[in-house]
Structure formats: structure tokens, C-alpha cells
Amino acid sequence: MSCGKKAAAQIVLLMAGAAMLCFGVWRGEAATVLSKAIKLCLECVGIG
Amino acid sequence: MGKKFSGVSQTMSRFRGWIQAGATLLTNLHLPNFLKGGLYQGAGKTVCVPGLNCYSCPAASGACPIGAFQAVVGSSKFSFSYYITGFLILLGVLLGRFICGFLCPFGWFQELLHKIPTKKLSTKRLKPLTYLKYAVLLVMVFLLPAFLVNDVGMGDPFFCKYLCPQGVLEGAIPLSLANSGIRAALGKLFTWKFSILLSVIALSVLFYRPFCKWLCPLGAFYALFNRVSLFQMKVDKNKCVSCGKCARACKMDVDVTKTPNHTECIRCGMCIRACPTNAVCFRYGFGDGKDKAKAAETLQTNNNNKEE
Numbered sequence: 001m002s003c004g005k006k007a008a009a010q011i012v013l014l015m016a017g018a019a020m021l022c023f024g025v026w027r028g029e030a031a032t033v034l035s036k037a038i039k040l041c042l043e044c045v046g047i048g
Numbered sequence: 049m050g051k052k053f054s055g056v057s058q059t060m061s062r063f064r065g066w067i068q069a070g071a072t073l074l075t076n077l078h079l080p081n082f083l084k085g086g087l088y089q090g091a092g093k094t095v096c097v098p099g100l101n102c103y104s105c106p107a108a109s110g111a112c113p114i115g116a117f118q119a120v121v122g123s124s125k126f127s128f129s130y131y132i133t134g135f136l137i138l139l140g141v142l143l144g145r146f147i148c149g150f151l152c153p154f155g156w157f158q159e160l161l162h163k164i165p166t167k168k169l170s171t172k173r174l175k176p177l178t179y180l181k182y183a184v185l186l187v188m189v190f191l192l193p194a195f196l197v198n199d200v201g202m203g204d205p206f207f208c209k210y211l212c213p214q215g216v217l218e219g220a221i222p223l224s225l226a227n228s229g230i231r232a233a234l235g236k237l238f239t240w241k242f243s244i245l246l247s248v249i250a251l252s253v254l255f256y257r258p259f260c261k262w263l264c265p266l267g268a269f270y271a272l273f274n275r276v277s278l279f280q281m282k283v284d285k286n287k288c289v290s291c292g293k294c295a296r297a298c299k300m301d302v303d304v305t306k307t308p309n310h311t312e313c314i315r316c317g318m319c320i321r322a323c324p325t326n327a328v329c330f331r332y333g334f335g336d337g338k339d340k341a342k343a344a345e346t347l348q349t350n351n352n353n354k355e356e
Contacts, residue, residue, distance in 0.1 A: 001276075003335040007334040007335040010335075011334070013137055014137075014138065017135070017138035017140075018138060020130040020131070020134030021135050024120075024133075029120050029130065032119060032125065033093070033131065033132070034094040036116065037103040037119075038089040038090075039087070041103060041115065041215065041219070043205050043237075044102050044103075044104045044205070044209070045216065045234075045238070046234060046237045046238030046239075046241040046242070047234060047237065048209075048237045
């Protein structure tokens with residue numbers, strides 16, 4: 001991959017990542033993450 | 049290649065153990081919760097941490113990205129997580145598998161186990177197993193939680209439930225020691241996951257980072273971005289004497305002179321420390337730095353011509 005193409009790919013991916021993150025927050029995914037993360041995850045600890 | 053980059057790279061790789069310890073502490077700031085037997089429940093858990101760190105660890109400061117992804121796709125509201133995917137793409141491009149080498153608590157745990165003085169085994173002949181982690185990422189993290197759902201559209205976090213040993217190490221063990229209710233609830237699933245943890249511990253003593261190499265879906269995701277990451281390995285061909293010390297020093301079975309940004313490279317810097325001519329160093333920035341290097345070379349040549 002040439003230097004210019006690589007830099008372009010990096011910029012596009014950064015912008016895509018930021019856009020996806022913002023869209024996810026906007027549609028309420030962050031709240032779902034918080035509600036799961038503050039409670040004991042029964043599957044994670046092996047209770048089921 | 050600048051002396052500044054080389055010096056910074058040497059320092060970072062030399063103090064990597066301390067950086068890993070610091071990252072583990074920052075990822076698990078709420079240490080008093082170990083005694084209380086409860087979890088941190090603040091808003092900080094809206095944000096994910098970069099490494100594999102269970103959010104059911106009493107001290108966890110943030111959410112586990114793999115657990116959070118499965119929580120979102122396994123919920124009845126969503127079948128894909130743009131929030132976590134975007135977060136992981138950003139981290140993948142900004143740091144790549146530097147996260148595995150410097151910031152992941154479970155990676156550090158395996159490295160500490162590998163320091164136990166016993167006979168060590170090479171993983172070079174087990175290279176096909178490195179592809180297993182991509183299957184784990186695709187099947188257990190992406191597909192099963194999204195498509196194998198119950199009547200109300202909710203799916204299980206398959207990776208967390210059946211494979212992740214970090215939940216037992218950081219969650220089940222400390223919580224069951226402090227909380228008799230949790231201790232009483234542990235059953236067959238815990239026994240299965242505890243067996244996985246024991247296997248990973250035993251393998252880590254013999255092999256270098258077996259879970260990272262073969263099973264970790266988070267490492268698999270970051271590996272996809274190693275080639276385009278801003279954090280790169282750089283080999284100065286003018287300084288390299290092809291002695292092969294870097295390839296022999298690499299415990300991830302990478303030859304940095306041939307593929308400096310290989311998917312398995314966790315930027316641990318062992319090659320940097322092994323190089324007798326300081327030909328290998330870290331580089332951070334857009335592109336791959338060739339244009340700047342060429343420009344510097346041209347400038348130097350022009351200056352030499354003028355002087356003559």
C-alpha cells in the first residue's frame with residue numbers, strides 16, 4: 001500500500017469509526033451498555 | 049530514522065511491564081470493591097476500556113468492549129452495535145495491537161505466568177491456530193448473540209458465557225470469596241469456565257500468551273487494523289545487518305524485517321531491544337513515513353552536492 005493510500009485509508013477509517021460511535025450513542029446503545037455493565041453479569045461469572 | 053524515535057522506543061519497551069501494571073490499575077480503579085463484594089455502578093461504565101477486562105470485576109472502571117458488544121446485539125432493541133464497533137475501529141486505527149502488548153490486563157496476566165521458570169515451548173508450529181480467534185470473533189461475538197435469540201429477541205453473550213476466562217478470574221473468584229450468595233449460586237457453568245481458566249493458566253506457563261494468539265476476539269479485531277494503524281513498527285534497512293536477532297527474540301513468531309506490521313505483532317518491543325544496531329523502532333503517524341524519509345534523503349543529497 002502506498003504512503004498516500006495508507007494515509008487516506010487511515011483518515012477514512014477514523015472518520016467512519018467516529019461516525020459509527022456517534023450514531024450508536026444517538027440511538028441509545030450507550031445506555032444499554034451502562035445498564036448491563038453496572039449489574040453482575042451472570043453469564044460472565046459462570047452462574048448462567 | 050530519528051534518534052528521538054529510537055530512544056522513545058527503547059524506553060517504552062524497557063518499561064513495558066510497568067506500563068502494563070499502570071494500565072491494569074487504571075482499568076480497575078475501584079479496588080475497595082474487592083472487599084465489599086459489589087460492583088462499581090457509576091457512569092464511567094458507559095465507556096469501554098481498551099483491553100479484555102470483565103465488567104463484573106468489582107474494581108472495573110469501565111465496560112469490556114467484547115461483553116458490551118454482545119450485550120447490545122443480544123438485547124431485544126438492537127442486532128448490531130455501531131457504538132462499540134466505532135469505538136473499536138477508532139482504537140484499532142489509533143493504536144492497533146499496541147493495546148494487546150501494553151494495555152490489556154489479561155495479556156499482562158499471561159505474561160506474568162510465562163515468567164515462572166519452567167521449560168518453554170515454541171508456538172511456531174502451531175501457527176494455523178492463530179486463525180481460530182477470527183472464528184471466535186465472528187461466530188461467538190457477532191453471529192450467535194445476534195441470531196440465536198429467544199422468544200423476546202434476546203441472545204446470550206456466547207463468548208462471555210462459554211469461553212472467556214477473564215470473567216471467572218476477575219469476577220467469579222473475588223465475588224464468590226466476598227459474597228456467600230454468589231458462592232452458593234455457582235454451578236456447572238462455573239466449573240466449565242474455571243476449567244478453561246486453569247487450562248489457560250497452565251498453557252501460559254509453557255507458551256507465550258496462548259489466549260491472545262489463539263482465542264482472543266478482541267486481539268483478532270485489533271489485528272485486522274495492524275496494517276493501517278498509526279502506531280507502527282519501522283525497520284531502517286540502512287542500519288539492518290540481517291543478523292536475525294529480532295526474529296529470534298519475537299515470542300509472537302513475527303519477523304519484523306519482513307512484515308513489520310504483521311497481524312500477530314503486539315508491539316511489545318522485544319525486537320527493538322534485541323537489535324544490535326537500533327534499526328527497529330516504533331513510529332506514530334499517518335502514512336508509513338516513507339515520503340518524509342525520502343524527502344530527508346533528497347535534502348541530504350542536495351546539501352552534499354552543494355558542499356562539493
